[in-house]
Amino acid sequence: MSSIPTELRYAKSHEWTKDNGDGTVTIGITEHAQEALGDVVFVELPDVGTHLSKGDEFGVVESVKAASDLYSPVTGEVLEVNEALEDAPESINESPYENAWIMKLRLDNPEDLDVLLSADGYKAFLETEN
Template structure:
């Protein structure tokens, strides 16, 4: 299992958020989550320009096993989606914290970021999960 990058914030539902230099927030799922889902075979991406709300489903990941909603950690407008995932959804399995990002949002309320777990709190959450 790969190390959890310290600059990420997390939903309890295992999505990560990274604030980029331009102020947008990039969203993906944790390495723990991809490992639990298993091999990913299809990603339903949000539309660029659509609005998402914190805690609401914004994308769908389909593994061989099941379909899972991806909840946006922040509200705002989708400004970018990871088109690579349309052909290579397994990128999430290979690099969940990097190349496997899913979409990016221009946040409408940056204070929502403060509601998220930091890397250390998230690590404790998944350790608790595994017991």
């Protein structure tokens, strides 16, 4: 079973969200998602300043065997993107929860976090997918 950090919140589309405690969140893809994709070779990042609504497509992760759209789990403005992924997309395979975050957003509505899955909820969701 993939690692599922308890301090994060999860979307059924396999993005994780970390509450930074200051009205911002950090977002990436889960270990489960990167394992399913295989060796990541390209990441399309959103533009800083873009306003995303919950569920909006904001980028793509491509691997040697598939491409997967990324969806914003919350509503807000893109403050920062992890530009290191442009030169080292494989870091998503190596460190999906630490070094390979994808973007940081300023939340429009902190209650968006309340509807995301807890680690236990995400684990239970994964069990229903298999």
